[in-house]
Amino acid sequence: MGRRADIIAGLGGATPALRRYARALCAGAGPAIADDLVQSALQSVGARIRSRELRPADLAEARIETYATLVALAEKKLGNAPGPAARHPPIVHGLAGLAFDERAVLLLVSLEGFGYDAAARIVGASRETALAQLMRARMALGAEGLRPVAPLESGRRAASHLRVVK
């Protein structure tokens, strides 16, 4: 009982990150849709833990389950959501241009910092599939939406820069 309550309370601490992820996943479709998704996901996971349908071993697992629920809900709900407006930065337009699965995996890894195994679990794919989606997303996003990356000279600078930035 105590542990389940702790896990449910702990999920509250994950809310800011879930909102960040949902907002990015919606790619300009609007903060209201994103917050609705977070609310539905948190309530659904909370209810399933209380009813013992879900028995996460720890908070990390419950968090993964919440992201998975959020992704599943978003896939259903975002079908006819509006796209980004002109005021959004280019990166948001780039995200909106990606396939849903690619966007979901890219944001899990790049924005939320999940490892490949966790990200694959969240989107319900194999590690290889998730990695392929991540690669496709990065290639597609690199071509559009961002400033083109550097000719040779700054490529060299980038290489020497590599050891500094973590």
Added chain:
Amino acid sequence: MTPSALIEEADLHALVDGELDPERRRKVEDHLLQHPEDAALVEGWRRQNAALRAAFEPVALEPAPLSLREAAARPPAPPVGQGPIETGAIHWGRPGAAPRPMRKLDEIRASRRRQALASTLLTLVAGAAVAVAALLFLASRPPTQSPTLTRAATSYAARAGLTYATYILDARPVEIDAAHHDELLTWLQERVGFSRAPDLDGVGLRLLGGRVAPGVAAPAAFLIYQRDDGARVGLYFERAEAVAAPSGQRGQGVTVIEWRASGFAFVLVGALPPDAMQAAAEAAAAAVLTPPTESK
């Protein structure tokens, strides 16, 4: 993209995402030194990551709306319009509703009384539990030593975080841009009482401009710097009374570093890696201490 036979494209992604063990990581980094085109790819993905964080990190800093507080602890709203509403009344006139026999009504009343009794007891027990918990909490709390000081210290950082979330992605992030440097400094001197825009070019941060923002107790200044890849960092300062040691804290990927100098509280906020933020904070802390004639 021509990754060599030993290093595959997946390795380049794994390097960016921290999925390599140290030995493999060294190999991939050596490969990048000899293959600038792959290094450019890796750098491009890192820029994507920075751009994504810069675009969405402010969302995690906003206070969550009321509907999301404790959402996991609440049951989902019941679907509306399913099942009859139990009132205990006999629906004689309702078409399609079978009239309930009278003896059933007694059972319903009895069970309702039991439920009422149970919920009353439960409420009493819960109330007592809350009271005991509150007493324990109050009794176990250590006496705070200097409440005003600690409150001020946390609220400068909190105010800086809020200012960052408000303006960093605004269509008009700064009121006066860096092209009107002197005008900006005069304005800040008048309103805030301190007018130095530290030169952070040395750590790759270019001044975008600044504005006066509401502070904790007085008008504050908020300067915005931008890196080549578009990632932005905010420098917040406001007149402060106490002098305290610099402190850094991290939350949700945003680093907040606070220090005091010349009677002002300075806070640097941004979604850059912690060591980059530390370097920028050190550069800024040194720059605000140099006399104005020497600084830019």
